[in-house]
Every structure is written in structure tokens, then in C-alpha cells.
Amino acid sequence: MNSKDFSSSNLAKVVATVKIFFRQELLPLLADLRLAILLLLAIAAFSISGTVIEQGQSIPYYQSNYPENPALFGFLTWKVIIILGLDRVYRTWWFLSLLILFGTSLTACTFTRQFPALKAARNWKFFDRSGQFEKLALSAEFETGSLNSLLPALQKRRYRIFQEGNSLYARKGIVGRIGPIVVHASMLIVLAGSIWGAMTGFMAQELIPSGGSFQVKNIVDAGPLANPQILKDWSVKVNRFWIDYTPEGGIDQFYSDLSVLDKEGKEVDRQKIYVNKPLRYRGVTLYQTDWSIAAIRFQLNNSPILQLPMAQLDTGGQGRIWGTWIPTKPDLSEGVSLLARDLQGTLLIYDTKGQLQTTVREGMATVINGVRLKIVEVVGSTGLQIKADPGIPIVYTGFGLLMLSVMMSYVSHSQIWALQKDGRLYVGGRTNRAQVAFEREIIEILEELQRPEMSEKVAIAPTSLASES
Incomplete structure (x- = not known):
């Protein structure tokens, strides 16, 4: 034997060994229901963590909300979140590995258990001995009778009937055996959609003042196969942003009137969005998630309408407040500070010494430092979250x-056998679920076989229905 033949022989042995290991060791392990349950619980636990812990935020955000001292629950700090990838759970290698492993387990279970069960349900044989009926959940013996008298009762109950000589087999509900296979297939579709969405989706955040236009550029999280090029050919204009307030002064709802513009700046779509009512365009969804105060428009005496930006101030967690400084002299030697908490409330005016001088509302005017200051408009900004998830249609298909x-799966697979032999008629059946309903159906069929003029005796087999799985 030359070296080439020896190598081929060794390779064949290795391949055979791998096949044996896969069939006898690995495949039963993957198809184990306990492993599938364990993986499902792990996926659920990490999905919950991805819901509780804000995803895709900046490191300073996690440092502020998950400090090292004191650590949340004694261990959860911003470093733990970043190292373990809990800030982007659904795109981590270990979460995707869990999904793939769970899908592999479902596939193994389908081919090792569900398909054989379906094959066994479709492969049937006629009974040719009366003793075979003793093993059935419910059976009866008639001293007289024929298979032809049984046919109408079975047809009325939509059984599919097979007859050969003096033997009969009838079944219905084969779809109940197909159901578990479709359940596994649909779960695999959901997993595939989730993985595809994690690999190809992205999320962006934009804070745009009322009247402004933008192209989506501030992408904060994206999968390795994401394609942001779908954002290049169109832009969005914020026609108007406004807030509805409750009588008590709280925010009831905030709205954005958005226009989608093509390359030439022509409007191709226009919608009013608010919380839970997003705008969808070319696979991209724009959600209303936040708001801010962008600028203040004002007038000094008879000057043109001027505009200055407003910045959010650090309040140490005591609420949100925005401020700006408005000069009241051309040489900027004097001016006032203006503070605002929302788009409808009172604006506070402070002098250079930090003393409150007066209050004013939008559309009103006041005299400060000898200058008439009129507040024309408080300009709001809309906070938009922009998401693209190509896996969502796949996930919805899987859930449907x-x-x-x-x-x-709730459809019962029922089977009935009958045999006419030695002047007697034997009838029996079994089902995989709804045992009580099947027992009633069998009894009704047997009662229909009995006629007043016939002296047939029906003997119900003592086998308990509960013992038939």
C-alpha cells in the first residue's frame, strides 16, 4: 500500500468517526429538550437586560447612570456593561451565538423527532388479527355487522378512509402532526429575522430645530453589514415642532410635522408624527422620542427679529432648563440672561448680578436696561430616533x-381501524390528544352501528383512555 492509499484510508476512517460522533453524541445532545429550554431561558434573560439597560448610549451616559460606587445590585457598573456588551446586547457575538445554537437545536429536534413522528403517522397498516384491537385505547366487538355499515359514520365525521378486503383504516387531523414542524420552522424564521436585523440594521439620533432640514448622519449603532447608503438620496425637513400641554402644565404629547425631500429638494412624503406614530420611508423609521429648546427669537426696540441659540444648563438632576444671554447694548457691555423650562411657560430674565428682574412670555414685551425686549418665539427642537431593521418583515412573517x-398543533390526529373476520366486526381507535372528545366520537359511531332489530352486543375494551399517550 502506498502513502496515497494510506492517507485516503485514514481520511475515510476520520470521516466515519466524525459521522458516528455526530449521529450518536452531538445530534442527540442538540435535540435534547432540556438544552433547548436552557437556551431559551438564557435568550429571554439577556433580552430582558437589553430592554432594562439603555442600548447604544455613550460611555459618559453609562458612567453617569451606572457609577462604580455605589454599584447597582452590588456589581452592575458602567465598566461591566461596556466589557460584557450589555450596551449593545442584540449585536454581541455571544447573543448571536445563543440564537444560532438555539436554531440548531430546533433544527435537530425537527429532523430527529418531528419528521419521524409525521412519517409514522402517515405510515399505517391494516389490522388482520382481532388481538390487535386489545392494544387500542377504545375498541368494540360486534357479533354481526359489516364494514359498509361503518363507512357513512366515518364519512360524516370527515375521516379519510382506506379499505382493503375485510380491513379498514380511517384517519383525520394529520395537520396536527404537521403543526409542530411548522412551529419549529416559524421559530427558525423569527431567529433568522432577528439575526439579519442585528447584522444589517442601524440606529441614529438627531435633534433638529423647528424649520430645519437634515440628512441622517449621526449613526450611534450599526450592524457590521449595515448599509447607510440608503440615507444618501433623501433628506427630512422639520416643518414645525410643537407640544400640547395638560391643564396642569405637564406635557401631554409632542408632535413633528415632517417632510421627506428627494435629491432635488422636492417633497415626496409628508406626515405628522408623535409618540407611537412614526414616519416610515424606504425601510427607515423615524420615531418621535425627545425634544429641546433650540433658540429664542426676539426684537430689541424696532430692530429686525434676531435669533440666539439656547443651551441646556446643568441642574444636577433637578429638571431641564435652557438659557442664553441677550445683549442690550451694541458694545455688549450690558445684557440679560434669559431662562426657559418649556415652550409655553414663563421666561425668567436675570441681570448681570444674577438678580431676577422680570418674567415674560412668548409674544410679550418688557423694558429692561432701558430697552424694549420683545420675545417673538421660543424655537423648539424635535428629538428623532431613526432606525432601519431589514429583519422586521422576516420576524413578522415568522410570528404570523x-x-x-x-x-x-391543537388539531387531534385520530385513527380508527376495523376488521371483519369470522362473522364478527371489530372496531377500535386512538388519538394523540382530546381523549375525552375522541371517546365520545367513537361511542357515537358505535351507537350508529347498532340497530334495534339486530342483537349485536357491544363490548367496550377495559383499556383506559388515559393510559394511551
């Missing part, structure tokens, strides 16, 4: 199929 397959 899952609901259908769950209903399919």
Missing part, C-alpha cells in the same frame, strides 16, 4: 406563521 402553526 407561528400563530397559525400553534392552532394547527
